[in-house]
Amino acid sequence: xxxxxxxxxxxxxxxxVPAGCNQNNASVxxxxxxxxxSFYPExxxxxxxxxxxxxxxxxxxxxxxxxxxQWLDRIGELNVTVDPNREDHSGSLFTVTLFESEQEKFRxxxxxxxxxxxxxxDELADQITQLWDGSNT
Numbered sequence: 170x171x172x173x174x175x176x177x178x179x180x181x182x183x184x185x186v187p188a189g190c191n192q193n194n195a196s197v198x199x200x201x202x203x204x205x206x207s208f209y210p211e212x213x214x215x216x217x218x219x220x221x222x223x224x225x226x227x228x229x230x231x232x233x234x235x236x237x238x239q240w241l242d243r244i245g246e247l248n249v250t251v252d253p254n255r256e257d258h259s260g261s262l263f264t265v266t267l268f269e270s271e272q273e274k275f276r277x278x279x280x281x282x283x284x285x286x287x288x289x290x291d292e293l294a295d296q297i298t299q300l301w302d303g304s305n306t
């Protein structure tokens with residue numbers, strides 16, 4: 170019986186190591202990596218207005234449906250890292266809120282998506298800045 174127990178342990182170890190090395194695993198350092206579009210509600214394409222609030226208190230509205238669709242498609246492909254343990258911070262350069270008529274559908278900043286904390290994302294921040302500047306066409 171002593172001989173079979175160590176052999177069983179080795180077999181279990183051999184079987185579990187490849188599972189931990191799975192290349193399709195969407196986890197980095199214990200955090201989940203997701204595309205932004207995975208956060209979208211099913212009816213995201215009903216959005217007809219984006220409001221961007223700057224940290225300086227300025228607000229911009231975008232109601233061009235084609236521009237909204239293109240921007241959603243572009244940012245939807247970005248990968249973000251969910252970090253539920255990230256400490257709260259005092260604010261963001263921009264907050265983007267998407268509406269269908271007067272109903273809020275979606276909200277994001279470079280550090281949160283629909284109030285889910287993410288690691289700061291420079292690509293997302295750049296896309297928001299370009300949308301704010303009007304250079305996102």
